[in-house]
Amino acid sequence: MMLLRLEGVGKNYGGVTALRGLSFNVAAGEIVGLMGANGAGKTTAFSLIAGTQRPSHGEIWFDGKRIDGKRAHELSRLGIGRTFQLVRPFGDLTVRENIAVGALYGRQPAPSRAVAEARAEEILNEVHLAKLSDRLPGTLTLAQRKRLEIARALATRPRLLLLDEVLAGLNAAEADDAFEMIRAVHAAHELTIIIIEHVMRALMRLCGRVVVLHHGEKIAEGTPQDVAADPRVVDSYFGARAS
Amino acid sequence: MSRGSGIVLAAIALGALGLVPVVASDYTLSVALNFLLWSALALSWSLFSGLSGYVSLGHAVFYGIGAYVMVVCWQVLPIWSAVLLAGLAGGVFAFSLGWPCLRVRGPYFVILTFGIAEFTKYVVVTIEAGLGRTGRLLIGTPSLAALYEAVLVLAALSFALFAAIRRSRIGAGIIAIRADETAAESIGINTNATKLALFTLSAIIPAMAGAIMALRATYFEPMQAFSPVTSFTIVTIGILGGADAPPGPVLGAGFLVLISELLWARAPEIYMILLGILLVIFVLFVPEGIYGRLHLLAKPARR
Numbered sequence: 001m002m003l004l005r006l007e008g009v010g011k012n013y014g015g016v017t018a019l020r021g022l023s024f025n026v027a028a029g030e031i032v033g034l035m036g037a038n039g040a041g042k043t044t045a046f047s048l049i050a051g052t053q054r055p056s057h058g059e060i061w062f063d064g065k066r067i068d069g070k071r072a073h074e075l076s077r078l079g080i081g082r083t084f085q086l087v088r089p090f091g092d093l094t095v096r097e098n099i100a101v102g103a104l105y106g107r108q109p110a111p112s113r114a115v116a117e118a119r120a121e122e123i124l125n126e127v128h129l130a131k132l133s134d135r136l137p138g139t140l141t142l143a144q145r146k147r148l149e150i151a152r153a154l155a156t157r158p159r160l161l162l163l164d165e166v167l168a169g170l171n172a173a174e175a176d177d178a179f180e181m182i183r184a185v186h187a188a189h190e191l192t193i194i195i196i197e198h199v200m201r202a203l204m205r206l207c208g209r210v211v212v213l214h215h216g217e218k219i220a221e222g223t224p225q226d227v228a229a230d231p232r233v234v235d236s237y238f239g240a241r242a243s
Numbered sequence: 244m245s246r247g248s249g250i251v252l253a254a255i256a257l258g259a260l261g262l263v264p265v266v267a268s269d270y271t272l273s274v275a276l277n278f279l280l281w282s283a284l285a286l287s288w289s290l291f292s293g294l295s296g297y298v299s300l301g302h303a304v305f306y307g308i309g310a311y312v313m314v315v316c317w318q319v320l321p322i323w324s325a326v327l328l329a330g331l332a333g334g335v336f337a338f339s340l341g342w343p344c345l346r347v348r349g350p351y352f353v354i355l356t357f358g359i360a361e362f363t364k365y366v367v368v369t370i371e372a373g374l375g376r377t378g379r380l381l382i383g384t385p386s387l388a389a390l391y392e393a394v395l396v397l398a399a400l401s402f403a404l405f406a407a408i409r410r411s412r413i414g415a416g417i418i419a420i421r422a423d424e425t426a427a428e429s430i431g432i433n434t435n436a437t438k439l440a441l442f443t444l445s446a447i448i449p450a451m452a453g454a455i456m457a458l459r460a461t462y463f464e465p466m467q468a469f470s471p472v473t474s475f476t477i478v479t480i481g482i483l484g485g486a487d488a489p490p491g492p493v494l495g496a497g498f499l500v501l502i503s504e505l506l507w508a509r510a511p512e513i514y515m516i517l518l519g520i521l522l523v524i525f526v527l528f529v530p531e532g533i534y535g536r537l538h539l540l541a542k543p544a545r546r
Binding site: 050052071072073076077081082084088089090091092093097100101102104105106107110113152153155156 | 419
């Protein structure tokens with residue numbers, strides 16, 4: 001079943017084109033990688049899918065409904081969850097409270113407070129933050145804050161989860177842990193995931209398919225192995241090869 | 244403190260406060276009335292500004308509108324219907340203000356609410372001058388004891404409302420908005436609707452208080468009813484007591500009324516200076532307010 005479909009989606013900021021004619025599909029249960037150099041339009045694509053911004057062109061369909069132009073909270077209620085590249089925890093709420101708010105809101109129908117709190121406890125264990133549940137986010141390491149970011153999004157019961165560079169800035173051991181966690185929650189929550197990541201190794205292991213953006217346009221789509229061998233992709237990351 | 248013991252404590256306090264008119268002198272009664280009035284105003288304000296972080300510096304406008312509704316309805320409507328109508332008018336006014344105003348945050352919101360309150364004041368001044376009314380007198384208002392009991396009801400209602408909101412889903416939502424509006428929106432919180440609902444709710448009781456206090460003043464003069472000093476005092480109480488939980492504004496109001504009574508009589512010339520210094524000290528060193536500090540002392544492990 002096709003869960004998400006983008007058709008000719010574009011975004012202009014004044015005279016600057018951040019994204020042009022982007023089309024791709026995501027089937028339910030897939031993990032799709034979104035790649036590209038800095039400024040390629042990856043985060044813009046996320047903001048359009050999650051409703052933080054409105055597309056200038058094109059259509060976005062989610063679960064058979066047209067969603068472009070809807071606001072972010074409406075999309076969360078339909079089942080689209082996201083994390084932010086620069087994590088945005090609720091700074092004056094504890095780790096547990098951060099997750100509990102997500103569980104109280106998110107995908108409709110909203111649960112009762114008791115159900116939401118029980119769900120927050122489950123997720124605390126699932127993302128290994130239970131021991132830190134009474135801490136404030138400011139006292140956590142970057143790796144822990146990234147975990148919290150995922151946990152809060154997960155608490156909203158999403159069907160589609162957008163992960164924006166959740167491995168960036170982590171050391172090898174932390175990245176491996178985070179990687180295993182993503183794989184575990186994907187299986188446990190019957191999730192569909194789109195993940196923005198620079199770390200090719202991680203994308204190779206996680207994704208069945210990747211979409212590569214360059215200067216706001218899609219230049220390649222396929223299995224990670226095919227894409228990694230595509231000369232246009234290599235050029236987009238390292239510049240045109242000297243010949 | 245558990246929820247049950249909190250309710251018992253609140254019931255005892257309410258009973259004791261209800262008996263004040265029976266036992267106290269008129270002076271004590273008017274001090275107690277002031278305390279309850281400022282509690283009600285600051286609690287209503289905190290319900291929105293304390294929880295959302297959108298600091299309204301214009302809550303005097305709702306108080307003034309309430310007073311104006313009362314004098315316009317004087318001898319037209321029964322008094323207590325006029326009080327309810329004043330609350331309705333305050334809510335409707337806040338709702339229509341909220342749409343444009345709640346789109347800006349931080350200092351812009353502060354200035355905007357202040358500006359609109361001042362603007363409204365001069366509109367009322369102009370209307371009254373156009374009608375040829377320079378101050379309206381209200382003759383035959385209810386007794387001080389009756390007004391006291393009415394304000395007590397308002398204070399109790401605003402306390403209960405704040406406590407209920409603080410525990411509710413919408414309360415969790417507004418606190419998330421205070422921390423990060425974009426992130427709040429991304430987890431499914433309708434930020435615009437949540438802010439507007441609480442802003443509207445926070446205006447109703449101040450408008451009813453304005454209506455009752457017009458009866459206490461027995462006259463209406465727009466410059467006084469819409470005085471920005473009311474807004475400043477509300478914010479001061481929120482800062483002194485702490486605006487994050489219901490006991491905060493009550494402690495702040497008690498503290499302010501107490502030092503006012505002590506200082507106003509003994510040192511009127513330096514009263515405002517001392518108040519200003521106190522405010523600066525709190526903003527710099529006790530930003531969480533009296534109650535917030537007590538709360539932190541009770542469970543220091545969190546930070």
